[in-house]
Amino acid sequence: MTWSPKRNTPDWHECLQKAASNPKLTLPLTVNSWCIHCRKHTILSGKRSMFIDSEPQWTLGFVRPLYLERRPICLRCQGLGQPEARFVPLDENIPSITRWNLLCFAKSFGKFDHHVESKLLDHWPVFSKMPRHPRMYNDSISGCTS
Numbered sequence: 001m002t003w004s005p006k007r008n009t010p011d012w013h014e015c016l017q018k019a020a021s022n023p024k025l026t027l028p029l030t031v032n033s034w035c036i037h038c039r040k041h042t043i044l045s046g047k048r049s050m051f052i053d054s055e056p057q058w059t060l061g062f063v064r065p066l067y068l069e070r071r072p073i074c075l076r077c078q079g080l081g082q083p084e085a086r087f088v089p090l091d092e093n094i095p096s097i098t099r100w101n102l103l104c105f106a107k108s109f110g111k112f113d114h115h116v117e118s119k120l121l122d123h124w125p126v127f128s129k130m131p132r133h134p135r136m137y138n139d140s141i142s143g144c145t146s
């Protein structure tokens, strides 16, 4: 594995794995995700109910790379006039990060080399798979209080 030369401008793409950071770690080849609000009621184009990411992107990390969340459009949210929502992995064991948060990371720590970034990302807080402000139409999660 080769390390990129030091960068001057933070670029979140540089915080993603180009090759496996840790060859002993097996990462899923596909990641299924759904709208954080609609969950099993998610509606995507083509009447799909989940987004299947066949080219998942992972952050650097030796023990716990984070899945970079995608942002497809949930037609259910759109139809209800709601803003775009995060898409989170169905698999509770897959930790994820938003593009925005990775950009924040790159701004703060992008000046370090990949080894340091990997160590930091291994301890970076994982994003919740539950919405911070559940929407009123969220009828898919019963018994869930905010």
Ligand SMILES: [Zn+2]
Pocket (backbone or CB within 6 Å): 035, 036, 037, 038, 039, 042, 043, 074, 075, 076, 077, 078, 085
């Ligand atoms: Zn939705």
